[in-house]
Amino acid sequence: ASMMFAQSTQKYTSSVLLIVLLCCILSPLAQASKSSEDIRCKCICPPYRNISGHIYNKNVSQKDCNCLHVVEPMPVPGNDVEAYCLLCECKYEERSTTTIKVIIIIYLSVVGALLLYMAFLVLVDPLIRKPDAYTQPLHNEEENEDARSLAAAPTPSSARANSVLERVEGAQQRWKRQVQEQRKTVFDRHKMLS
Amino acid sequence: MDQKGYRRGSFQSSTSDEDMLEIAGASLDFSMADDDPPLDREMGGFSSHNGGGMNGTSTMMDFLEEPLPGVGTYEDFNTIDWVREKSRDRDRHREITSRSKESTWALIHSVSDAFSGWLLMLLIGLLAGSLAGLIDISAHWMTDLKEGVCLAGFWFNHEHCCWKSNTTFTDRDKCPEWKSWSQLILGHGEGAFAYILNYFMYVTWALLFSLLAVLLVKGFAPYACGSGIPEIKTILSGFIIRGYLGKWTLVIKTITLVLAVSSGLSLGKEGPLVHVACCCGNILCHLFTKYRKNEAKRREVLSAAAAAGVSVAFGAPIGGVLFSLEEVSYYFPLKTLWRSFFAALVAAFTLRSINPFGNSRLVLFYVEFHMPWHLLELVPFILLGIFGGLWGAFFIRSNIAWCRRRKTTRLGKYPVLEVFVVTAITAVLAFPNEYTRMSTSELISELFNDCGILDSSKLCEYVNDFNSTKGDDLPDRAAGPGVYTAMWQLALALIMKVFITIFTFGMKVPSGLFIPSMAVGAIAGRLLGVAMEQLAFYHHDWAIFSGWCSQGADCITPGLYAMVGAAACLGGVTRMTVSLVVIMFELTGGLEYIVPLMAAAMTSKWVADAIGREGIYDAHIRLNGYPFLEAKEEFSHKTLAMDVMRPRRNDPPLTVITQDSMTVEDVEAIINETTYSGYPVVVSRESQRLVGFVLRRDLIISIENARKKQDGIVSTSIIYFTDHSPPLPPSSPSMLKLRSILDLSPFTVTDQTPMEIVVDIFRKLGLRQCLVTHNGKLLGIITKKDVLKHIAQLANQDPDSILFN
Numbered sequence: 001a002s003m004m005f006a007q008s009t010q011k012y013t014s015s016v017l018l019i020v021l022l023c024c025i026l027s028p029l030a031q032a033s034k035s036s037e038d039i040r041c042k043c044i045c046p047p048y049r050n051i052s053g054h055i056y057n058k059n060v061s062q063k064d065c066n067c068l069h070v071v072e073p074m075p076v077p078g079n080d081v082e083a084y085c086l087l088c089e090c091k092y093e094e095r096s097t098t099t100i101k102v103i104i105i106i107y108l109s110v111v112g113a114l115l116l117y118m119a120f121l122v123l124v125d126p127l128i129r130k131p132d133a134y135t136q137p138l139h140n141e142e143e144n145e146d147a148r149s150l151a152a153a154p155t156p157s158s159a160r161a162n163s164v165l166e167r168v169e170g171a172q173q174r175w176k177r178q179v180q181e182q183r184k185t186v187f188d189r190h191k192m193l194s
Numbered sequence: 195m196d197q198k199g200y201r202r203g204s205f206q207s208s209t210s211d212e213d214m215l216e217i218a219g220a221s222l223d224f225s226m227a228d229d230d231p232p233l234d235r236e237m238g239g240f241s242s243h244n245g246g247g248m249n250g251t252s253t254m255m256d257f258l259e260e261p262l263p264g265v266g267t268y269e270d271f272n273t274i275d276w277v278r279e280k281s282r283d284r285d286r287h288r289e290i291t292s293r294s295k296e297s298t299w300a301l302i303h304s305v306s307d308a309f310s311g312w313l314l315m316l317l318i319g320l321l322a323g324s325l326a327g328l329i330d331i332s333a334h335w336m337t338d339l340k341e342g343v344c345l346a347g348f349w350f351n352h353e354h355c356c357w358k359s360n361t362t363f364t365d366r367d368k369c370p371e372w373k374s375w376s377q378l379i380l381g382h383g384e385g386a387f388a389y390i391l392n393y394f395m396y397v398t399w400a401l402l403f404s405l406l407a408v409l410l411v412k413g414f415a416p417y418a419c420g421s422g423i424p425e426i427k428t429i430l431s432g433f434i435i436r437g438y439l440g441k442w443t444l445v446i447k448t449i450t451l452v453l454a455v456s457s458g459l460s461l462g463k464e465g466p467l468v469h470v471a472c473c474c475g476n477i478l479c480h481l482f483t484k485y486r487k488n489e490a491k492r493r494e495v496l497s498a499a500a501a502a503g504v505s506v507a508f509g510a511p512i513g514g515v516l517f518s519l520e521e522v523s524y525y526f527p528l529k530t531l532w533r534s535f536f537a538a539l540v541a542a543f544t545l546r547s548i549n550p551f552g553n554s555r556l557v558l559f560y561v562e563f564h565m566p567w568h569l570l571e572l573v574p575f576i577l578l579g580i581f582g583g584l585w586g587a588f589f590i591r592s593n594i595a596w597c598r599r600r601k602t603t604r605l606g607k608y609p610v611l612e613v614f615v616v617t618a619i620t621a622v623l624a625f626p627n628e629y630t631r632m633s634t635s636e637l638i639s640e641l642f643n644d645c646g647i648l649d650s651s652k653l654c655e656y657v658n659d660f661n662s663t664k665g666d667d668l669p670d671r672a673a674g675p676g677v678y679t680a681m682w683q684l685a686l687a688l689i690m691k692v693f694i695t696i697f698t699f700g701m702k703v704p705s706g707l708f709i710p711s712m713a714v715g716a717i718a719g720r721l722l723g724v725a726m727e728q729l730a731f732y733h734h735d736w737a738i739f740s741g742w743c744s745q746g747a748d749c750i751t752p753g754l755y756a757m758v759g760a761a762a763c764l765g766g767v768t769r770m771t772v773s774l775v776v777i778m779f780e781l782t783g784g785l786e787y788i789v790p791l792m793a794a795a796m797t798s799k800w801v802a803d804a805i806g807r808e809g810i811y812d813a814h815i816r817l818n819g820y821p822f823l824e825a826k827e828e829f830s831h832k833t834l835a836m837d838v839m840r841p842r843r844n845d846p847p848l849t850v851i852t853q854d855s856m857t858v859e860d861v862e863a864i865i866n867e868t869t870y871s872g873y874p875v876v877v878s879r880e881s882q883r884l885v886g887f888v889l890r891r892d893l894i895i896s897i898e899n900a901r902k903k904q905d906g907i908v909s910t911s912i913i914y915f916t917d918h919s920p921p922l923p924p925s926s927p928s929m930l931k932l933r934s935i936l937d938l939s940p941f942t943v944t945d946q947t948p949m950e951i952v953v954d955i956f957r958k959l960g961l962r963q964c965l966v967t968h969n970g971k972l973l974g975i976i977t978k979k980d981v982l983k984h985i986a987q988l989a990n991q992d993p994d995s996i997l998f999n
Contacts, residue, residue: 040357046647053363053650089648095354097347099548100331104349107332111406111449118413175442179414182437186416187609187702191997192435192818193420194601194700 038095041065045088051075065092264895265935268489270436272871273821273978276525276960278937279490286484310482311495315533317478318499319540322471326506326541327548329452329463329470334550336456337633340399341392342374364650393625396458400621401614403457407450407703408613415446419702422447422469423522424814426500428822429472430493431524432960439469439476439496447473447704454703455633458621460695462634462709468503468522469704471541475499497523498534504777505538506545507708509556513777514538520773521811525960559639561782565751568742572793574726574755578719579762579794583801585692585714586766590806592696594813600700601817609702616697623694628652629680629687634713637687638760641716644753652676653720669746670731673724681724688717700814707810711767712760719759723752754787762794766802769809771795819997821982823957829988835952836945838984839966839974848974850876853885854914858897858930861913865894874965874972875915875936882971885915887940887963888932900930942967945974949984956981 041064043056058070067085076084185191266282268274287307294304335351344355356369375395376388411419417438429435437443451466475495479485485492500522505514515534519526545556600606624630629637645654655676695710727750730743743749761778764770778791808816815822841848849864851873864873871890877883900907906928913930914920922929942965943952955961956978963977983993 044363044648046363053648055361055363055366057358057360087647089646094549095357096549097350097354100335100354101347101349103328103331104335107328107449107452110445114410114414114446114449115406118409121413178437179416179442182416183412186419187412187606190601190606193417193425193702194597194606194818 038097039093041070041090041092043067043070043088043090045071045084048076048084048087062092065090262895262899265892267891268434269891270434272434273962274432274434274489274960275962276432276490277941279488283484283488283491286488307484310484311533312536314478314482314485314495315498315537316540317481318471318475318495319502319537320544321474321478322499322502322537323506323541323544324548325448325470325474326467326545327550329448329467330545330550331548332452333455333463336403336452337458339456340396340458342372343378344372346371366650396625396631397618397621400457400459400617403453404459404613404617404703405610407453407457408610408701410446410450410453411702411704412610415440415442416702418443418447418450418469418704420700420704421465421706421811421814422472422704423465424811424818424820426469426472426496427522427524427811428815428820430496430500430522431822432489432493433821434489439473441473441477444470444473444477451704454705457617458624458631458633459617459703459705460620460634460691460698460710460713461703462706462712463704464504464507464708465706466704467507467706468500471499471503471506472496475502493525494527494530494533497526497530498537501534502537502541504773506541506556508777508781509542509545509560510777510780511535511538511542513773513780516773516776517770521768521770557781558635559642559781561642561753561757563644563751563753564784564786565644565748565754566786567751567754567790568749570738570742571726571750572790574722575758575790575794576797578715578722578755578759579765579797580801581718582715582759582762582764582766582794582798583803583805584766585763586711586769586798586802586810587805589692589696589711589767590808590810590813593699593810594817596696597700597814597817613701613703616694616701620694620698623690627683627687627690629683629717630690634709638709638713638716638756641720641756642753642760644751653680655680669748670727670743670750672731673728677724681721684717684721688714688721691717707767708764711763715759715761715763716756717759718763719756720752722759723750723755726750726755727752754790757782757787758790758794761791762798765795766798767810769799769802771799816991816995819995821978821996823953823978823982824985825957829950829985831988833949833984833988834945835943835947835949835966835976836968836973838949838952838980839945839976840980841974848874848972850874850879850882850972851888851913851915852876852878854912854916854920856913857909858901858907858911858913859909861893862897862909865890871977872963874940874975876972884940884942884965884967884972886936886938887965888915888936892935893932896932896935897930904928904930940965943976944968952976953981953985 039059039061040057041060041062043058045054045056045067047053054075056070056072058072060069064070067088067090068081070090071085071088074081074084186193266278290300290304290307293300295301335349338351342352344350344352346355346358350357352367352372355372356367359369359371361367361369374383374392376391377383379391380388382388417435417440425435425438429438447466447470451463451470454461455463475498476492479492479495485495497518501511501514501518503514504517505511508514512535515531515538518534519531523530542556550556551558600612605612632640640651640653643649643651643654645656647658653676655674656671657674658671691710691714695707695714698710699705699707730739730750733739734743734745757778761774765774768774774795775788775791779785779788806813812822812824849868849870851861851864853875855878872887873890873893874887875885877885897913907930908927911927911930912920912922913932915931915933915936917933919929919931940963941955941959941961943955945966945968952964955964961978963975965972966974966976979996982996986993986996
């Protein structure tokens with residue numbers, strides 16, 4: 001029962017941490033920059049008699065977002081203002097430049113990181129791993145060879161499994177095998193996702 | 195003992211004769227599975243599936259009462275046992291409830307266990323909404339990157355770049371901060387050379403994006419390609435595909451979806467968003483024991499996650515839940531309905547607060563007009579429905595033929611080259627026509643738009659008569675030259691989209707189908723709408739128009755025709771019914787257009803069903819040979835269980851294990867010689883009376899474990915499945931009790947049971963295998979694969995196309 005207690009506490013703390021992390025990421029994005037440059041009232045007024053069409057932007061609050069407040073200077077004399085304003089359409093828009101900037105930067109950095117990792121895996125990794133011949137993936141490997149190499153691989157690493165680096169390497173090897181297996185399924189044998 | 199008998203690797207499709215019970219190789223290395231961490235030894239919290247208690251005496255014999263890690267889990271590419279999972283969950287719940295009366299901590303534990311489902315839904319909604327926001331904003335930016343860049347900050351797309359500056363009425367898109375590539379490089383934007391430079395940059399960016407996408411998919415997560423919905427349908431019906439809903443697949447799918455959409459290919463992001471949401475659901479399930487350990491409960495969560503995915507794609511929470519119910523889920527209990535709705539709402543709300551489009555709308559093509567329509571317009575709407583059905587059937591046939599060619603011929607060996615060529619063709623053909631150059635969502639948005647005075651696009655260039663302008667309501671007008679140009683450009687765009695989507699859907703990049711089909715339908719609808727409008731304008735004195743469409747009245751709305759066309763084409767391809775109508779009316783925000791939408795959706799479904807029975811997702815399931823048992827089956831001939839069961843007439847007899855007279859050696863020999871995924875246990879070979887059913891994986895694990903950990907177990911030890919050990923002379927080696935892995939309640943039917951009932955049992959209970967008895971004695975076994983092959987045979991399809999178990 002105590003072990004169960006410990007494990008469930010662990011699960012709950014990890015889920016609480018996840019929620020806190022999500023809130024920390026989302027709340028600054030959500031509340032970020034109600035700065036002046038991110039809200040506007042946009043009024044589009046079509047051509048009227050001999051006045052050409054025009055677009056008016058002004059930084060006002062949502063209550064004041066109508067033709068009378070935004071269209072300045074008013075191109076028509078006083079008695080025509082109502083008719084002119086009936087044609088205009090005013091919309092309140094807001095955006096968050098911070099959100100956009102943050103998201104694009106996050107996206108580009110993830111893509112960059114993935115590209116670097118792919119370059120590392122393709123170029124640098126084979127050079128490092130050259131001495132470890134038995135873990136090098138062979139292109140025309142059969143199932144038995146795969147089994148043999150896999151059977152051989154875990155034994156040296158299990159002896160020093162506790163070191164963090166070894167664990168990371170073990171995880172990476174496992175992941176690489178998995179991706180290879182997936183690649184064979186999808187691209188070579190066309191068993192899935194054709 | 196040697197391990198040669200245990201096959202490594204996986205899901206060999208049957209080339210041998212014994213294609214009865216397919217099995218994935220016994221992989222004892224649990225650390226290989228990405229999303230299945232080794233079971234913790236949970237003492238006392240986890241009862242075995244036959245309802246036995248957990249607290250047996252810890253004698254030598256009862257050593258194996260506790261569940262070993264690995265017992266009760268499934269191999270990759272196998273079907274889960276729904277009955278076992280559900281009964282496990284019930285046992286667990288019963289245990290927690292009975293314990294809750296003991297202490298306060300146990301009470302809190304039981305309350306939090308009940309609450310954990312809702313917490314999980316909340317987290318899924320948050321994560322799915324955030325990812326959808328990221329995808330929307332990035333895709334929007336990268337699509338515009340093909341045409342130019344913003345000097346005020348490279349992260350702004352065209353619309354946001356020109357947000358602050360004062361644009362003129364006629365040239366709403368031009369502002370000094372946004373520079374097209376030719377303006378940036380050459381300094382000016384006019385002239386033939388600038389056009390060619392823009393063309394070249396557009397094609398280059400498109401190729402770059404799509405190449406990057408396919409390389410990332412191939413290098414990091416090959417499961418991230420395609421739409422994902424057929425595979426998710428199969429997973430939700432009980433199939434296991436390890437890694438399909440994993441972390442790497444999530445990351446790669448999100449990233450490459452943005453790249454694929456931005457490269458201008460004719461694909462959409464709605465289907466892949468469902469996959470992304472299900473990945474989120476699967477990953478978050480690992481936080482909660484209740485869902486991590488139980489495959490059936492996990493699938494409830496995945497149904498809800500799929501609803502959240504569609505909800506953020508269309509801004510339609512109710513439509514998302516109905517889509518999950520209709521298209522994706524296999525079992526949908528009422529409890530899942532409420533929770534799916536909650537997840538969908540949370541996701542939609544999260545996306546709204548991120549506000550990707552700057553106007554608090556979740557979708558780019560939200561429709562805001564509410565013009566009335568007349569009953570006579572049902573005729574063109576039904577015409578659009580017929581068009582949608584025809585196009586849907588045509589698309590499914592050609593796409594399946596092309597995918598089959600990709601699967602079987604050399605075309606499939608060059609995925610990267612294929613993506614390159616298709617992107618090159620799409621980009622080269624798309625740039626000259628402004629309607630294909632813009633992103634498909636923008637195209638749909640423009641087609642859905644009702645032309646008002648304030649619109650200055652080419653499609654709205656009607657001949658205006660300003661003296662008769664009364665406020666914002668414009669009457670039907672004659673088409674100006676701009677409209678005629680737009681019409682033939684749209685017709686060309688239609689032809690191009692119809693053909694290029696066939697080759698795009700199914701490539702090795704994330705590709706969805708909703709947006710391209712809606713685009714095809716919207717173009718066709720708008721063309722018909724404008725034609726009707728001009729017909730009504732020039733011939734307003736005809737009998738059919740005179741009643742309601744007199745001169746100066748605004749009667750025909752081409753935007754509505756575009757919407758109805760989009761719904762018709764989408765329904766023709768996916769054969770969605772209720773969910774389609776609900777999604778479309780959530781997009782319009784009103785109930786005015788329900789009747790036209792329903793008329794078009796029904797007509798398109800009927801026409802498409804008359805030509806070909808399956809929707810696109812079911813067709814892909816059949817193409818890939820996934821073991822998906824359809825809900826509706828009727829057989830033309832009456833067959834009995836004994837016609838389908840194995841062993842057949844001239845096969846070797848059924849391989850059984852006796853309950854207390856086989857040694858460890860005998861059992862291991864059986865395991866090595868045969869490849870069945872499970873064996874029935876009988877009282878004795880003579881009587882063939884059934885005791886239970888034991889799974890191969892559990893047998894292997896238990897015997898291995900016993901040999902290593904238990905004293906005195908040798909090859910001549912007797913294995914017994916009874917409660918008490920059989921009487922043996924004292925000099926014999928100690929015996930191995932394996933009752934804990936025996937399923938004491940296997941399902942049986944008699945040999946005279948009609949196959950329809952057997953299929954119904956399989957479908958309704960989610961069985962993997964069913965034993966066949968005759969006069970109380972065990973006769974044979976029917977597996978799900980046998981049922982699927984039988985169905986395929988009766989439908990005159992190739993029964994060998996069923997690949998997986």
